Amino acid sequence: MNLTCKTCPKIALNQNFNIKLEDDNELVIALAGNPNVGKSTVFNALTGLNQHTGNWPGKTVSNARGNYNYKDKKFILVDLPGTYSLLANSVEEQVARDFICFGKPDTTIVVTDATCLERNLNIVLQIMELTDKIVLCVNLMDEAKRKGILVDIKKLEEELGIPVVATIARKGKGLNELMNKTYNIAIGIETTSPKQIEYPKIIEDKIDKISEKLQGISKNRLNTRWVALRLLEGDATMLESINKFALDREDAYNEGGTCIYGY
Amino acid sequence: MNKNHLPLFEVNVGSEAKVSELLSMGLSRRRMLDLGLIPGTIINVIRKSPLGDPVAYNIRGALIALRKEEAKQILVSKIN
Amino acid sequence: MRGELVYMGTSENKNEYDIMESLKDTLDREKNEQLKDIVVGSIYAEAEKITRDVVTKNSGKKVDLDKKLDDILTSKYTGFPIMFLLLGIIFWITIVGSNLPSEMLSNLFFGIEEHLTDWFMYMNTPQWLYGILILGIYRTLAWVISVMLPPMAIFFPLFTFLEDLGYLPRVAFNLDKLFKKAGAHGKQSLTMSMGFGCNAAGIIACRIIESPRERLIAMITNNFVPCNGRFPTLIALSTIFLSGLVAAQFSNLAASLLVSVLVLFSIIVTLAISWLLSKTWLKGVPSSFTLELPPYRKPQLGRILYTSIIDRTIFVLGRAIAIAAPAGIIIWFLANINIGGNSILNHSAAFLQPFANLIGLDGFILMAFILGFPANEIVLPILIMSYMAEGAMLELDSIQAMKELFVDNGWTWLTTLNFMLFTLFHFPCGTTLWTIKKECGSNKWTLLSAIIPTVAGVIILFIITQLARFLI
Numbered sequence: 001m002n003l004t005c006k007t008c009p010k011i012a013l014n015q016n017f018n019i020k021l022e023d024d025n026e027l028v029i030a031l032a033g034n035p036n037v038g039k040s041t042v043f044n045a046l047t048g049l050n051q052h053t054g055n056w057p058g059k060t061v062s063n064a065r066g067n068y069n070y071k072d073k074k075f076i077l078v079d080l081p082g083t084y085s086l087l088a089n090s091v092e093e094q095v096a097r098d099f100i101c102f103g104k105p106d107t108t109i110v111v112t113d114a115t116c117l118e119r120n121l122n123i124v125l126q127i128m129e130l131t132d133k134i135v136l137c138v139n140l141m142d143e144a145k146r147k148g149i150l151v152d153i154k155k156l157e158e159e160l161g162i163p164v165v166a167t168i169a170r171k172g173k174g175l176n177e178l179m180n181k182t183y184n185i186a187i188g189i190e191t192t193s194p195k196q197i198e199y200p201k202i203i204e205d206k207i208d209k210i211s212e213k214l215q216g217i218s219k220n221r222l223n224t225r226w227v228a229l230r231l232l233e234g235d236a237t238m239l240e241s242i243n244k245f246a247l248d249r250e251d252a253y254n255e256g257g258t259c260i261y262g263y
Numbered sequence: 264m265n266k267n268h269l270p271l272f273e274v275n276v277g278s279e280a281k282v283s284e285l286l287s288m289g290l291s292r293r294r295m296l297d298l299g300l301i302p303g304t305i306i307n308v309i310r311k312s313p314l315g316d317p318v319a320y321n322i323r324g325a326l327i328a329l330r331k332e333e334a335k336q337i338l339v340s341k342i343n
Numbered sequence: 344m345r346g347e348l349v350y351m352g353t354s355e356n357k358n359e360y361d362i363m364e365s366l367k368d369t370l371d372r373e374k375n376e377q378l379k380d381i382v383v384g385s386i387y388a389e390a391e392k393i394t395r396d397v398v399t400k401n402s403g404k405k406v407d408l409d410k411k412l413d414d415i416l417t418s419k420y421t422g423f424p425i426m427f428l429l430l431g432i433i434f435w436i437t438i439v440g441s442n443l444p445s446e447m448l449s450n451l452f453f454g455i456e457e458h459l460t461d462w463f464m465y466m467n468t469p470q471w472l473y474g475i476l477i478l479g480i481y482r483t484l485a486w487v488i489s490v491m492l493p494p495m496a497i498f499f500p501l502f503t504f505l506e507d508l509g510y511l512p513r514v515a516f517n518l519d520k521l522f523k524k525a526g527a528h529g530k531q532s533l534t535m536s537m538g539f540g541c542n543a544a545g546i547i548a549c550r551i552i553e554s555p556r557e558r559l560i561a562m563i564t565n566n567f568v569p570c571n572g573r574f575p576t577l578i579a580l581s582t583i584f585l586s587g588l589v590a591a592q593f594s595n596l597a598a599s600l601l602v603s604v605l606v607l608f609s610i611i612v613t614l615a616i617s618w619l620l621s622k623t624w625l626k627g628v629p630s631s632f633t634l635e636l637p638p639y640r641k642p643q644l645g646r647i648l649y650t651s652i653i654d655r656t657i658f659v660l661g662r663a664i665a666i667a668a669p670a671g672i673i674i675w676f677l678a679n680i681n682i683g684g685n686s687i688l689n690h691s692a693a694f695l696q697p698f699a700n701l702i703g704l705d706g707f708i709l710m711a712f713i714l715g716f717p718a719n720e721i722v723l724p725i726l727i728m729s730y731m732a733e734g735a736m737l738e739l740d741s742i743q744a745m746k747e748l749f750v751d752n753g754w755t756w757l758t759t760l761n762f763m764l765f766t767l768f769h770f771p772c773g774t775t776l777w778t779i780k781k782e783c784g785s786n787k788w789t790l791l792s793a794i795i796p797t798v799a800g801v802i803i804l805f806i807i808t809q810l811a812r813f814l815i
Contacts, residue, residue, distance in 0.1 A: 036637040061550065084297040087383075089290055090553050115638060116324030117398055119299050121390035143638060148401035156397045168645065199385050202812065216362045231366060233379045239367060291631045297408075298633060304387075310413065313422040314520035317529075319413075319636055326636040328516050330523065333631055336660040 016245055017103050019065065019076060026067075026074045027186045030100055030150035033118050034113035035082030038139045041169040042111050043079045046179065061095050071178045073187070078105065079178045084119075086126045087235065094237050100130055101223065102245035106186040109178065112135045114144035114151050116164075128162065130226050135181045140169070161193040199229075206232055217242070218237060269341070272318070272334035274308050280339035281305050287336040299323040300337060409639050413513065422517050430606060433501045435599035438578055441493035444507055444594075448489035456481065475675050483671030483724050487663045491720045494575040495659050500651035502540050507642035511536050515634055525614040526621025527564075528557035529632040534559070535568055535613060542570045542775040546782055554630040560620050562779055563792045566771040567613040569606065571655075572719035573766050577602050579723065580766075583746045584759045609767045616799060659720075666718045673714065674728045688729055702807030703761040705753065709766075712765065717773045722766070757811050761804050768800030 016133040019028060033039045064079040080099060091169035100108055110127055112120035117138070126133055138151055157164045163181040167174030184190035199207070207221025210228035274280045282304045285295055299322055302304075307321035317328040329337075449681050456477065505511065515532040522531050530552050538545030545565040552558040569577060581601040582594060589597040621627070677688040685693075692706030699709045707729045715722035724731050727745065730752050749758070770793040771779070780789040 005310060036635060062547075087297065089293045089297065118390050118394040119323040119325050121393060122297065122299065122386055125386050125389055143640070147638075150399045150401075152397045152399075156393070159393050159396060195389075197385055197389050200381060203381060210366070213362055213366060229382065233382055237362065243363065279740065287631075291381065294631060294633060296380065299387060301380070301384050301387050309410075310417065311419075312516050312519060313417060313419045314517070316520045316523070317516065317634065319417075326638075328519070328634040328636060330632060331521070332629075333633065334446070342581075 017078075017099055018063065019078065019103070021076070025072075026076055027106040028076050028078065028103070029182055029186065030078050030080055030103070030105040030108040031111065032080045032096055032100065032108055032123065033082060033137075034084055034123060036114065037082070037111050037113040037120065038169050039079065039082055039111045042109075042137065042139065042178075043077060044165070044173070045169050045172060046174055048079055049082065049230045061091055063095075068179070070183050073183065075179075075182075075186075083123065084131070085123055088200050094241070098241050098245065100127060101226070102241065104131075105133075107182050109135045109136060109137055109182060111139050111169075114138050114141050115147055115149055117151060124160070125195075125197060128160070129197060129229070130223055132162075132192050132194050133185050134162050134192065134194065135178065135185055136160065136162055137167055137174075137178055138164060139167045139169050141174075142168045159195065161195045163190065180216065187236070216251075267340050268324055268338045271306065271308075271320070271329070271337040271339050272331050274306075274339060274341060276308050276310055276318075278308050279305060279342040280308070282337060283340050284338040285329045285336065286338060287333070291336070293331070295333070295337065298325075298327060305342070306339065346601070361397050388472075412639055413636070416510070416513050417516055426514060426517060427603065427607070429505070429600050430558060433498065433505075433604040434574075434602045435595065436501060436579070436597050437494050437498045437574065438599055440497045441459075444493040444496075445489050448493070449485070452485035456485070472530055474679065475672060479671040479675035480668045481671075481726075482726065483667050483674075483721075484663055486727075487667040487720060488660065490579070490723075491572070491575045492656065492659045492663075494578060495571045496652050498571055498574055499540060499655045500647050503647050503651050504642050504644075507640065507647060509637050509639045512634060512636050512723045516636060519632075519634070521614055522617070523629070523689050525618040526629065527560055527617040528552045528554065528612070528630065529634055531557070531561040531564075531617070534565060538565045538568045538570060540571055542566050542568075542771055543778040545570075546775060546778045549782065554627075556625050556627045557630060559783065559788060560617050560625050562783060563620065563788070563795055564613045566775060566792070566796050567616065567768060568609050569767055570719065570772075572772070574602070575720065576723045576766050577605060577763055579742060579745065580759055580763050581605075582742050583749070583757070584756065586742070586746060590615060605763060605767060612768065612799065612803075616795065620659070662718055662720070667721050667724065670714065670717070670721045671728070674725055679731065693731070701808070702765075702804035703757050703766065703811070704804070707752070708758075708762060708765075712769055715772075716770070719766075719772050734797070757808065761808065764807070765800050768796050768803060770794075772799045 021028070031039060031043055043064065043066065046068050048068070061081055066077050066079075068077065078099065080096040083090070083093045083096050086093055086097040086100070092237050099105070108127055108131060110124050112124060122136075124136055136156070138153065138156070141151070144151060151166070153166050163185065165174055165178045165181055166176060169175065181190070185192065198204075207225060207228045210231055211224040214224040214227055227238060227242070245260050268283050270324055271280060271282075282300055282302050283301065284302060287295060306325065306330045309326065310320055311318050312328070317330045318334060319326055319328045320334075321327075365603060416425055459477055459481065460473075463477065475528035511533055515529060519529045519533045521528055533551065534545050534548040537548040542565055545568075546562050549558050549561045549565070552561055561757050578598055581598040585594060585597045585601060674688070677691070678686050680687055682690065688707075688710070691708055695709045699706050708726060711722050711726035711729060714725050728746065730748050770776070776789060776793055780786070783789065
């Protein structure tokens, strides 16, 4: 029994989220965003017929997965449930949160609606607190234009510190650039510096205290600041999820006791 | 309760209002917050359903319909 | 607090366990609403600031168009009439649009059948083999494809068109108060609408309702609205029902009207049963509900036409082969194997007859529904074959011939009406029941999902039948 197995992210993806990777060249991309923003359109446009729908383990929440190739890599695209936030108000939000937090996809694409960016930024900013491997997709640019709404993409990129791609998914526009940025972030040739939200001092102090405690179990598997925030807010499901996904547990191995990925 | 504050449900169609306080707790409150209904947010009352309930509001660019029960839990001050 | 922390039991893990316990204490202590508010407030403050910097807005024409559309589609006076009108128009397009393809298909199949018959005669095949293969399987398949396929292939894209347009949330917006009064979740109007396309899809759509109690109500009542597979039956029977009453040139119009009225009735029953369930077995507190009304989107006609029609056609063809053809064989056997002087079919029908009579149907009709369990679109073909001598299938696509067949077998206007009502209110098809089992995981509720609509149907039919016999 190899110690490295416990931290093997591939095992985590397989056992906890039903995502099986075939080889090292495959990258896992999560697709997140509010409902009604054209996320499915993006998903379908990128994966075409190479998709497959099932359930998240133990839940009746749909999980659509598909794949596409770009340059020299194969990508598995995981369509997360559409949610308004990651603050675990519902099973969908919990599923989305658990996947990004514990499944550690190689990149998360957040699809947003250009016609109501302000509301959509809620989940973008939350995900930015959770991971820095993120690409923002501003979709429905044609709808925005028709409504007289102009989004300054360059400025948005500067303010957020992450790549932003404008798309009209149902016409196929901007998708190449989306795949390109995703590729760069996923393999690490481009890095991001996501703008962090500053909370009032009273909260920041408490975050520090809890983060310290979390270091004891994290072993670098957890984004301690983010987890601390969730605990502060009273998110009970967070402890459940840590218990389930992040602790050292015997059953992280498969039944035979040997690592299926050949380590 | 400040007399200038009234439940969102009592604001007429076509008016604007600013959120002053959320009365709901727990899950309901979080839902409202997620939709962007935090104190200071400006809401436009757009239209009522043919049967009178729910009412559609413009909240941060999105058209959201809230039932009377939910809209009663949101205290606002009218803007005109 | 939900969730139990489990002590893993080794000394390695004790340290983690302690930390988790202490975190749990922190959680219980710190949990307060104010903190959440501050956190969310900070996030939104940031979002607001960024949006101010990055987004500029000039009032566009689109806003006005959306608003104008909503003014018409959800207004006090025009909202409901338009919904009803749209329903009628969809059925009318389905009916009229299917006429030509149905005719073409049935001509095609009839032509092929002649050749097959010639070939069978040439090969000197025994009569019974000809019976099973041609009069049983082939004709059933041909009938289902020419009569059932065109309406299904046309209705579905129409429905998808409305869906893509963004109209369905408006329907939910209009109907919500009724669903609220019925103790149902607001999203049930959406899942109910999905049921028009396919009840199994409607069941899966119930996932959008989080509270298990309200989800169950939505799932149990989904079958009350007719699915794609039942529309052709309703259309055919409406045409028969009205054929004596309405001049030929108005028959399509009248049939669409009647089907619309039936659908309205099924929606009313949905609300009534939801109300009953929410007051008895599935009592509880209504959960909060927010409905987003997305902007109207121009539906991509080409894509809808192509994928919907092709998808639906393939799907229906597949089901025809997998289910209708075997059904054809089974009927042929039931009708041609004699035990004690009579076919199995006749015995079964006789057995069911007394009960059927109480509710204004006959034994063969009940048999057809029972045997039609796998898929709703085969109920009518099975019935027709049961009535025809030796379980052979009717010559294709003549409403007149169908009517004569039914009248010959003792049908009255009451029978036709009851048949249509039972089509609406009976147990879900096999696929739907299986989907219910998968979604809710409970045998008890799956069984109830089958029993409740059936009992409702029996009661409604009983009342109507006794009333009609009493008054007339």
